[in-house]
Amino acid sequence: MIPVQGYAGRCVAVLGLGRSGLATCHALAAGGALPLAWDDSPDARARAEAEGVALHDLSRADWSQVAALVSSPGIAHLYPEPNRHIAAALAAGVPVDNDIGLFFRSFATADTMAMDQPPKVVAVTGSNGKSTTTALIHHILTALGRPCQMAGNIGTGVLSITPPVEGEVVVLELSSYQTELARALTPDIAVFTNLSPDHLDRHGGMGGYFAAKRRLFAEGGPDRAVIGVDEPEGLFMAGQLAEAAEDARVIRISSGQKLAGPGWNIFARKGFLAEYRAGRQVASIDLRAMPGLPGAHNHQNACAAYAVARSLGAAPRVIEDAMASFTGLPHRSQLVAEAGGVRYINDSKATNADSAAKALQAFERIRWIAGGLGKDGGITALAQHLDRVTKAYLIGHSARDFALQLGEHPHEVCDTIEQATARAMAEAQTGDTVLLAPAAASFDQFPDFEARGSAFIAAVQAGLGRT
Incomplete structure (x- = not known):
């Protein structure tokens, strides 16, 4: 405590x-x-x-x-x-x-400040990938033998952690709800993954939502900022934080585009992570065979975690070895089973269209289970990814709305996740992926996305005759 x-x-x-x-x-x-x-x-x-x-x-x-x-x-x-x-x-x-403000107000004590290596706080925010990035940072540091705790919007509440020891790192996942209200925000390293529309009613629109995330950097004043620059907001914030193009206090990260310039850049393209400093490549990692990090969205998470580990002094090859042993998080591109040439992936955490798009981009020949309590815009933004979807199986409150948005694309209204999973399993062929990526909240049928994901896992196991 x-x-x-x-x-x-x-x-x-x-x-x-x-x-x-x-x-x-x-x-x-x-x-x-x-x-x-x-x-x-x-x-x-x-x-x-x-x-x-x-x-x-x-x-x-x-x-x-x-x-x-x-x-x-x-x-x-x-x-x-x-x-x-x-x-x-x-x-x-x-x-x-809120408790985040109290944590930052209370974390540093006379005892911790007297340590030769005072403990540090890494805070991760953004729309998608926060949990995976936080868990991956924790996994890497633990694999390196560094004392580390994980808390915030994932795992333990921030005030429930054990008082840190010398050299320890506390990794926090922070939502916009948490960063918006905290009166103290003083992380040593802050990470911004990306931004897409979410919780807009709570923040009075997209500008308020971005402002809530930005507080961690503008008011927190971290020693180092790791910023995803694949959206205009991230690019803008990186420009605001850096004193000059070569300012290494800001590490720009990207998935899908090569980053140039004299600063500190880390990006992933075609499955390879590259680190550039002062315009020269200093390291490269092959992410393609890492089972816990499938798809471009997870490669962005890998870039962010790699940047944090490098900021804390870890060597590239040591980070690569640690990443290779990362198994991922439950309900986030989680491989549930593979049988008869069919993969079953649980991405119940894909609660909005943007996160579902990232899941759809990670696989091919998808039998897609989607639906729940739909958000503004539904799944209309996912039309460009439907070429990867063999058929959609729709559940929950938004099932019929999603069916209208899919138009002529093959789909079936199944109502419950058990019905949808059974139908997808019955129709799946070798090479297919049965993917739960709802693009909707879970609160119409489940208390949270974890319960929804667990129901999918149970349905897959029942269909495969496993317990």
């Missing part, structure tokens, strides 16, 4: 008692603060009481006695409209923060 600094003897309201909220309560108490915990959900309140967290109804709070309000990431504080408790705190002039 990371005890929260700066609030000893003061009341701090905590809104939202999920994983991060409960961890915040315990970390505040460990730092001597008095947490006032609340959640509008009776179930969440019951779980908190079972953990010994005292509840305080924030609708009755005396805000003049509260030093700060700490909100969980999923609670809206501005768009589409502020939560009523957050609105009351803001009206009373009470600062609003």
